[in-house]
Amino acid sequence: MQVHDTPAQEAALRRTIFQLSLASFASMTIQRLCDPMLPVLARDFQVDLGQAAAVIGWFAVVYGMAQLFYGPMSDRFGKYRVIAACTLTSSLGCLGCALAVGLDQLVLARMLSAFTAAAIVPMGMAWVGDAVRYEVRQEQLARLGMGSTMGIFGGQVIGGICTDTIGWRWAFVFMSLGFLVVGVLLWRRQSQAGTLVPKALDAHAQAIPFHRKVMAVWAQPRARLVLSTVLLEGASAFGVVAMGVTHLHQQQGVSLSLAGLAISMFGIGCLSYAIVARHFIRRLGEPGMVHIGTLLFGLPFVFIAFVPDWRWAMLASGLSGFGFFMFHNTLQVMATQMHPPQRATCMTLFAGTLFTGQSLGVLLAAHWVDRWGSTWVIASGALIVVLMGQCIPALIKRTQPHTSSP
Numbered sequence: 001m002q003v004h005d006t007p008a009q010e011a012a013l014r015r016t017i018f019q020l021s022l023a024s025f026a027s028m029t030i031q032r033l034c035d036p037m038l039p040v041l042a043r044d045f046q047v048d049l050g051q052a053a054a055v056i057g058w059f060a061v062v063y064g065m066a067q068l069f070y071g072p073m074s075d076r077f078g079k080y081r082v083i084a085a086c087t088l089t090s091s092l093g094c095l096g097c098a099l100a101v102g103l104d105q106l107v108l109a110r111m112l113s114a115f116t117a118a119a120i121v122p123m124g125m126a127w128v129g130d131a132v133r134y135e136v137r138q139e140q141l142a143r144l145g146m147g148s149t150m151g152i153f154g155g156q157v158i159g160g161i162c163t164d165t166i167g168w169r170w171a172f173v174f175m176s177l178g179f180l181v182v183g184v185l186l187w188r189r190q191s192q193a194g195t196l197v198p199k200a201l202d203a204h205a206q207a208i209p210f211h212r213k214v215m216a217v218w219a220q221p222r223a224r225l226v227l228s229t230v231l232l233e234g235a236s237a238f239g240v241v242a243m244g245v246t247h248l249h250q251q252q253g254v255s256l257s258l259a260g261l262a263i264s265m266f267g268i269g270c271l272s273y274a275i276v277a278r279h280f281i282r283r284l285g286e287p288g289m290v291h292i293g294t295l296l297f298g299l300p301f302v303f304i305a306f307v308p309d310w311r312w313a314m315l316a317s318g319l320s321g322f323g324f325f326m327f328h329n330t331l332q333v334m335a336t337q338m339h340p341p342q343r344a345t346c347m348t349l350f351a352g353t354l355f356t357g358q359s360l361g362v363l364l365a366a367h368w369v370d371r372w373g374s375t376w377v378i379a380s381g382a383l384i385v386v387l388m389g390q391c392i393p394a395l396i397k398r399t400q401p402h403t404s405s406p
Contacts, residue, residue: 012192013131016080017140019189020124021147022182023087027120028151029158030094030113030175031059036160036245036260037168038366045103049246053366054107056242059114060234060359066118067352071213074119074344079127081190086119088183093117094176098169121148122351126344129336141332142277142325149274149325153267156245160260213345223338223346225395227353230331232388234357237324239365240301240381241266244317247305247374254310262313269321273329280326287393289330294389296323301382305375327389 034041034055042052074082093113100106124144132140162171217223241263248259273280280289300316300323307313335350336343361381368377 023120024147025151027117028148029154032155033159036256050366050370055110057359057363059110060355062111062114063118064352064355066115067348070119071345071348079123084186086116090116091176091179094172098172122347126347129343142274146274149270153264156260156264160257164257213342217339226334230354231357234354235361236381236384238358239361242362243365248310265314265318266321269318270325273322273325293323293327298382298386302379305379
């Protein structure tokens with residue numbers, strides 16, 4: 001059963017989700033850490049911006065592909081144990097980034113970081129899906145998501161400040177230490193976390209070959225809708241966010257620290273939504289969350305693209321983050337229920353599709369910024385999200401979720 005009736009069980013669940021949130025913070029921070037570094041990396045390694053963006057694009061490619069590995073691994077060894085082990089080993093990839101002497105070495109070290117960090121967020125969501133009943137799952141996922149959304153803020157700020165002051169390499173040193181500390185905390189909590197998840201779930205999952213799990217998930221109409229949506233979301237939304245710092249730095253002459261701080265308000269907006277999520281969930285429902293969330297994400301970034309004042313970009317970025325998480329958190333919950341018997345597979349496919357889209361979006365956005373400038377690239381990507389959000393609610397109504405707990 002997925003009910004935690006006693007105060008001790010509820011307290012254990014809160015502590016476990018908090019520690020998973022810390023790991024998610026580290027995972028998202030390392031993803032966004034290089035966003036404000038791109039102009040300096042291009043200068044230091046004497047390449048153009050599109051080539052420097054490989055540190056973001058290839059990270060996302062590996063992150064997505066690694067999901068095919070972590071689904072079966074989590075079924076075999078347990079989701080929480082895989083998260084703990086990957087958090088610990090992520091510190092090594094970050095250390096490799098700090099010691100890289102060329103762009104190729106930096107890209108390779110980033111790929112190692114991506115491979116190890118790839119398990120943390122999707123398997124954390126899958127673990128919550130196993131441990132928490134559907135009726136309250138979105139609220140718990142929003143709490144878990146506080147870590148990943150603050151990681152957007154942390155990555156932009158840490159990357160920007162370190163690059164402007166003590167050097168971009170130190171940002172990776174700090175992240176290496178962070179992964180190590182959080183990994184130790186998670187590893188020590190394995191036995192307590194294991195008591196919160198029904199054993200029958202993992203036993204059933206191990207008996208089915210992975211390719212059959214993928215086929216079973218893809219056979220669900222709701223799964224096809226969610227995965228197609230998150231692919232487009234990853235390409236357009238994350239391409240826009242990744243180019244935001246470069247836009248403010250190049251078009252308005254803002255320092256990387258201030259540009260990173262302005263765009264990092266995106267993470268504060270996401271956190272703000274997580275705090276008040278339950279009120280919107282009850283009032284709007286899934287179609288309303290998608291419709292309004294995409295508007296709140298896209299229109300502020302159109303504003304950022306055309307208004308020549310970085311101070312207004314701070315407010316717009318925060319509002320955009322609020323809208324993004326309203327939309328994305330809804331997709332996360334839908335993903336946990338695409339096919340409940342294969343929840344780990346669902347979340348690995350969800351994360352893999354998201355970051356495949358992200359890798360394409362970031363690489364294409366960086367290439368187009370070099371050719372056409374950041375203003376039109378950011379505005380176009382933001383409007384794609386807005387248009388997508390106006391079409392999807394009607395499709396959501398056709399594929400209502402199964403609300404029973406497995």
